[in-house]
Amino acid sequence: MNAAMNTSADTGNLAINVHGLSKSYGGRAVVDKVQLQVAKGRICGFLGPNGSGKTTTIRMLCGLLTPDAGTGSCLGLDIIKQAEQIKRQVGYMTQKFGLYDDLSIRQNLDFVARLFELPSRKNAVDQSLERLGLTARQHQLAGSLSGGWKQRLALAACLIHEPRLLLLDEPTAGVDPKARRDFWDQIHLLADQGITVLVSTHYMDEAERCHELCYIAYGKILARGTEAEIIRDSKLKVWTLQGEQLGALLEPLKSAPGVLSVAAFGNAVHVAGLDETLIQQALDTIRHQANIQITPSAANLEDVFISLIASAPDNFSKDDVQQVQKIRQKVTA
Numbered sequence: 276m277n278a279a280m281n282t283s284a285d286t287g288n289l290a291i292n293v294h295g296l297s298k299s300y301g302g303r304a305v306v307d308k309v310q311l312q313v314a315k316g317r318i319c320g321f322l323g324p325n326g327s328g329k330t331t332t333i334r335m336l337c338g339l340l341t342p343d344a345g346t347g348s349c350l351g352l353d354i355i356k357q358a359e360q361i362k363r364q365v366g367y368m369t370q371k372f373g374l375y376d377d378l379s380i381r382q383n384l385d386f387v388a389r390l391f392e393l394p395s396r397k398n399a400v401d402q403s404l405e406r407l408g409l410t411a412r413q414h415q416l417a418g419s420l421s422g423g424w425k426q427r428l429a430l431a432a433c434l435i436h437e438p439r440l441l442l443l444d445e446p447t448a449g450v451d452p453k454a455r456r457d458f459w460d461q462i463h464l465l466a467d468q469g470i471t472v473l474v475s476t477h478y479m480d481e482a483e484r485c486h487e488l489c490y491i492a493y494g495k496i497l498a499r500g501t502e503a504e505i506i507r508d509s510k511l512k513v514w515t516l517q518g519e520q521l522g523a524l525l526e527p528l529k530s531a532p533g534v535l536s537v538a539a540f541g542n543a544v545h546v547a548g549l550d551e552t553l554i555q556q557a558l559d560t561i562r563h564q565a566n567i568q569i570t571p572s573a574a575n576l577e578d579v580f581i582s583l584i585a586s587a588p589d590n591f592s593k594d595d596v597q598q599v600q601k602i603r604q605k606v607t608a
């Protein structure tokens with residue numbers, strides 16, 4: 276496990292250091308005893324399926340939501356007692372564009388600078404425009420910007436008060452690949468300057484650009500570490516299938532005992548699980564088919580994450596117990 280995730284590490288070097296963070300709605304634990312440590316200047320990717328608790332966790336970290344339980348600090352400030360101070364020192368980019376469409380880029384940034392009561396507003400806005408390459412467009416209305424430029428403006432807005440920690444909630448959703456790449460270059464520049472970044476994403480290529488990752492499902496952290504550590508710790512066995520008309524094989528393979536993940540990657544299909552014997556049995560059912568090559572291969576992050584969800588109990592479901600039993604039967608059958 277990465278040193279940045281090590282609870283016994285030098286806590287003074289941690290920008291995020293929380294333990295047992297929990298939040299329930301209607302008696303359902305949507306964030307369940309989350310422990311998270313991120314060292315200063317690191318980029319930590321926060322991954323997990325829809326509704327797994329990423330936004331709720333982020334909102335508790337930046338002081339916008341009070342946890343039901345848990346302790347810890349952000350930037351050395353207590354997440355419960357010093358929530359107001361945390362809000363002022365953290366840059367939080369929400370999933371939805373939260374700025375004003377009918378104000379220009381400059382007016383939007385000026386508005387945010389006022390909210391933070393920055394002493395030298397004009398300077399702060401000028402610097403922010405410069406930093407994100409927005410100066411030439413400063414008078415353009417925010418509502419007329421493309422997705423990539425809107426996202427750039429949103430990042431400028433959350434950097435204007437020079438936060439030392441950025442909490443970015445799916446900042447690149449719906450943004451084209453070039454704009455996403457530019458955005459990630461910017462994130463790495465900020466990290467080089469010592470800014471810590473916790474960024475939620477559903478994109479695997481973005482996960483690969485993070486220093487470390489944290490994977491959450493059903494409110495619980497299921498995996499943490501670098502990409503290589505997460506893949507290694509998963510102990511997942513993967514086979515690649517190549518050939519013709521593989522699509523028809525996907526559904527039967529998905530329901531085979533011991534198979535945790537079946538996913539198409541271009542012209543190939545990855546079949547993954549923890550029990551080699553069971554996977555071999557599943558593959559035996561299709562070996563006889565002509566023109567199919569089956570070869571062992573290395574797991575990738577997507578294989579690991581899909582397999583983790585398949586073997587995690589869904590504490591959001593009323594049929595939780597039944598579902599866990601079914602999964603156990605599948606794995607051990």
Ligand SMILES: Nc1ncnc2c1ncn2[C@@H]1O[C@H](COP(=O)(O)OP(=O)(O)OP(=O)(O)O)[C@@H](O)[C@H]1O
Nearest residue numbers: 300301305323324325326327328329330331332370
């Ligand atoms: N204020 C609320 N009241 C009731 N339920 C809530 C509230 N906020 C979040 N939830 C529920 O908590 C769960 C976790 O939501 P959250 O938004 O944290 O997930 P997420 O991982 O950010 O999802 P996504 O990837 O879709 O953004 C969801 O089931 C959601 O419906």
